[in-house]
Amino acid sequence: MSRARLGLYVFCRRSLFEQCYELQPTFQLLLQRPDRLALNLTEVASYTERPVEDTGLIHLVSGVDEMMSIYQELYEAKRIQE
Known part of the structure; x- marks a missing residue:
């Protein structure tokens, strides 16, 4: 946890x-x-000023395998930007 x-x-x-x-x-x-975990995949900053109830477009994660895939994609995108 x-x-x-x-x-x-x-x-x-x-x-x-x-x-x-x-x-x-x-x-x-x-x-x-x-x-189910709901992620806003367009929000990549580690800190946000948005209100909690303003979720924006959300993606429901179906399980740990999908979460790992999302993490890998975000990690690769950040690595390419650097």
Whole structure:
């Protein structure tokens, strides 16, 4: 798990953890929220002045493999710019 300024992102196998007795209180809170990561792929700055509710165009990430692919594409684009 990792904490970010605009939210908490948890990458895991949901079915594995939602049955864990020790994590039940935490998962009950987490499962009240959307369970897919929504990214604004046009926003590449590490800091933004936009209001949280102004999401812009979002892309719903389907899983860890897709997240890794997005990361690699952004990393390559940044490396080419330098």
